[in-house]
Amino acid sequence: MNGEVRNCRGEAPALELPSYRDQSPAVRERLARLRRRPVLLEVEGLGKTFATAQGPVTALRDINFKTRRREFVCVIGPSGCGKSTLIRILAGLESHDSGRVLLDGKAVAGPGPDRGMVFQGYTLFPWLTVKKNVMFGLEMAGRGRLAAEEEAMQWIDLVGLNKFARCYPHQLSGGMKQRVAIARALANQPRILLMDEPFGALDAQTRARMQAYLMEIWANIDITIVFITHDLDEAVFLADRILVLKAHPGEVSELIEVPVAQPRRPEQLLAPEFLATRRHIEKLIHPPAAEPGLNEDQLNMVRMVSVKDEVGSVF
Amino acid sequence: MSGSPWFAVRASLPPRARRVTGMMSFVLPLLLWSLVSYVPWIWHPQVAITDPGSVTYLRPGMQLERAAFAAEVARAQQQRRAPPVGYAANPIYLPAPHEVARAFYTAFTDPPQRRSEKWLHESLWESIQVIFWGFVLSSLIGVPLGILAGTFDFVSRLFEPFVEFFRYLPAPAFGALAVAILGIYQAPKIAIIFIGTFFQQVLVVANTTRKLDPTLLEAAQTLGARNPALLLRVVIPGIVTDLFRDMRVLLGWAWTYLIVAELIGTSSGITWFITQQARYKNFDNVYAAIMMIGIIGLATDLLLAWLGRRIFPWQKTAARG
Structure with a gap:
């Protein structure tokens, strides 16, 4: 599925692509409607500096964006752009030095059940069964055991894991674990779901399936999603809008409206507007090397196989 | 997969080999102890007296160094008196396995x-x-x-x-x-x-x-x-x-x-x-x-x-x- 898309990573694509700013009437109308929705999450002038042995390092500087209700926002950027720091600040797991984060107009202070989080490393409690894992948040919210159990089973049903309700996490595959983690986060009925590269550790097939699951869940329940990824295809495929960050320091490079029609289907991975958006983000994240010789993508390679060798060339 | 399975780095042995090797960790020390205890020409630095013969200070059951015993035997033979009789033995602080096994029971x-x-x-x-x-x-x-x-x-x-x-x-x-x-x-x-x-x-x-x-x-x-x-x-x-x-x-x-x-x-x-x-x-x-x-x-x-x-x-x- 991703293979053909990957092939167009070269400098001179054979395809003539439209601009990523061109939106079909349907997409334009939908995005206009999205902009009229109430603001759910507001990030204003957010900054974060870490003290390191080499002196202070600015991880994030002056981040501003708004997320509206039931929107799907992806955050993408080169490594070291502070995207994980950003989502951890949104979750309240990390402090920030300047600016503020507002959820429904109220400032966020510390972690709380109104912001669910799914981590890359699953983070299921290994000592609890699938059902008890999903019940955890409900019990923390003071729900009675029976009510929590009933509610948990509904969420487990939603992610299609009824048969595994009594299994322990170590008995599940990676994709199943992440489905449990999603069900566990959603069971608290948070206002927003924060996902930190949730499918990064999964193989390509499982990841594609998980993306489809997630889109289906998102379409059917009242949830706003902020999704961190380093996978361009994933970002374009999932997001309404993509927040592109640049590194050193982490700043907003661009907030892109994805011109791909909803609901998304795997065929769209080859649509011209999809490829155009993808190529644009690629340029933002990996700008062409400014100075020759500093291009770290280029290996310093010499021929190490004899010309007379039986297999003298791989081409 | 090359080389013997016995010394494959950080790989577990086949189950049977595992069991046998685990048992060997107890059997080998026991075997060593038995060898020292039961094979007379391994160690056995003393002689346990069965018959003191003409030597007045010896009693049956007493143990003395092999060299001292040999000297007593030589002296008795020289003086044409009855030599003491005994067998090679380990010092009493090293009892044989069967004696310790018996003690397990008799101690109670x-x-x-x-x-x-x-x-x-x-x-x-x-x-x-x-x-x-x-x-x-x-x-x-x-x-x-x-x-x-x-x-x-x-x-x-x-x-x-x-x-x-x-x-x-x-x-x-x-x-x-x-x-x-x-x-x-x-x-x-x-x-x-x-x-x-x-x-x-x-x-x-x-x-x-x-x-x-x-x-x-x-x-x-x-x-x-x-x-x-x-x-x-x-x-x-x-x-x-x-x-x-x-x-x-x-x-x-x-x-x-x-x-x-x-x-x-x-x-x-x-x-x-x-x-x-x-x-x-x-x-x-x-x-x-x-x-x-x-x-x-x-x-x-x-x-x-x-x-x-x-x-x-x-x-x-x-x-x-």
């Missing part, structure tokens, strides 16, 4: 030498009680303190530097003090086990607590868990399997303090039995008693390991090897 059936003395099973029971109370009292304070120190930096800073210092003080050094304060019977012995276990325990448990995956705590926080619940519902269940393993190791250390502890005040328990039997030169009983400590220790450990597998069903691998 033979009445004590004196009326006031205790039977072996009574001595053993005394030792087990000392270990039990020393370990339980230490754990009652040490485990909660260790968990708190591993969770909260404040508790760690407040206690750990002192604990770190105190654990270098050898527990037996407090023997005289313990007797002065607690008397001469069981209490000072329990105190020594306590001192020997407690300070290590706090540090070990605190370290185990720190090894808990911090993202589990973060996940719990995003699910709405706050302080007491975080400790009770995440930290404790998260470390309980490792904690259980730590306790097994620490219990082993408690046993090593037992022998010193029992020499304090009035000698008691299995240590009293061992020293008493050594005094009577019943070395087979001494070996049997030492082995009993090993067997009790190993048996408790295996029992706890088995129990651990039963009560922690989420454990991926069995708690063994």
